[in-house]
Amino acid sequence: MSNEHTVKSYEEELRYLIDSVIKMGSLTESQLVDSMDAVIKVDKDSIDKIIKSDDEINKFRSKIDTQIMTLLVKRAPMAIDLRETISSLKISQDLERIGDLSKSNAKKVKPLPLDLPEELLGNLKRLGDLVIKQLNDVLDSYVNKNYDKAKEVWEKDEQVDDLTYIAMESVIDFLSKDKKNLDFSTHLIFATKNLERAGDHITNIAESICYLIKGEYLKGSRPKGKVIQQ
């Protein structure tokens, strides 16, 4: 933002809202990293901690909702302030959904065997790493109000789709080798799909940031990779 508001408390309320979104984003990122780590290491001990951290994220979402309602009622924000307020609402919704997906993935660790093939986990890890990077980049673009970076994240979701496709293929391949793998392969398919959906929420956040900065929605549909087209 440029000049400060004449009413200082308005300035503070907006700053507080943005800070809340940044903190929620950082918490969501940590949770995603932890849940990914738990899946790859088949670390069943960390499941509870990850589930608990989702409560924290949900609390942030409620807090942000309240802050937004207060801002709308008290200040009737206009122009950049209106876009800032509305974007915060949308971004916090997407962050909450990413949190839910991380929690869901953590829960999937429980039935997994400890001796999963390295290639299978490797493909899943590559996808997870990319989604984590995407989230990190999009949050970075929010903090620095960097339009180009947000747009880059939006465009890069194509790669998430491609890696999802590869990870899915390897799970299906693993499953086809032995029907006994059906149970935990199903969990792995859901975990892979959850990561892809987290990627979609990240692109939503990127769109919100682009709208926040320029006041215009990104034109056209984002590039899509293999999984979506099938």
Added chain:
Amino acid sequence: MNNVKIKSKNLNVYYGEKQALFNVNLDLNEKEVTALIGPSGCGKSTFIRCINRMNDVIDICKVSGNIEIDGVEINDKNLDVVSLRERVGMVFQKPNPFPKSIYDNISYGPKIHGKGETKSELDEIVENSLKKAALWEEVKDRLDEPGTGLSGGQQQRLCIARAISVNPEVILMDEPCSALDPIATAKIEELIDELKKTYTIVIVTHSMAQAVRVSQKTGFFHLGKLIEVGKTEKIFKNPDNKMTQDYITGRFG
């Protein structure tokens, strides 16, 4: 987008030595509401007073440049100002009914403009004007009571009825709701929405929310200059000019 009804070209206004408007170029569309916003003293009221030549009554006021209504220059010295004001009505910040009956408040204008020669014609004009101003139902049984006895909101609608009684083409409103409570304001805004189907309306307002609610086009003035004009939605969501953004978001120092 509707046709341009009023066109100002390089409009400059001076009050003595002080220049109040600088080269204002602004098109106002027919049967649309245009809101003019800006800090006090920015020239928005001066601008609308040029449209019906109200500035003529101020001795030290000089106007240069052009204002055309339907392509006809209104600053022409030979133009009949009375007939201009018949075409361009005005409603002011503070409701100012004449100290006369409700009926006489409305019938006064048509009478002096030679409209409504018989009592039944005048009755019809009074009824229609009050109906258009959404006041008829509230006053139809007390038309002989003084207009000043009405509530503030009713008085303002009476003034609107008075303005439309002479069948104008344009209605200028200078902060018409600033002295009214939220309910009376809502009634006037509802009325503006209805009136825009028939009239070209220009409203000066300090309420951003009101400008958003009632207008299709908004112009932002600052220190006598028209800084930005555009579709209301665009101005309040994503203005092009930083000064406009600073003003509407309350960042003006």
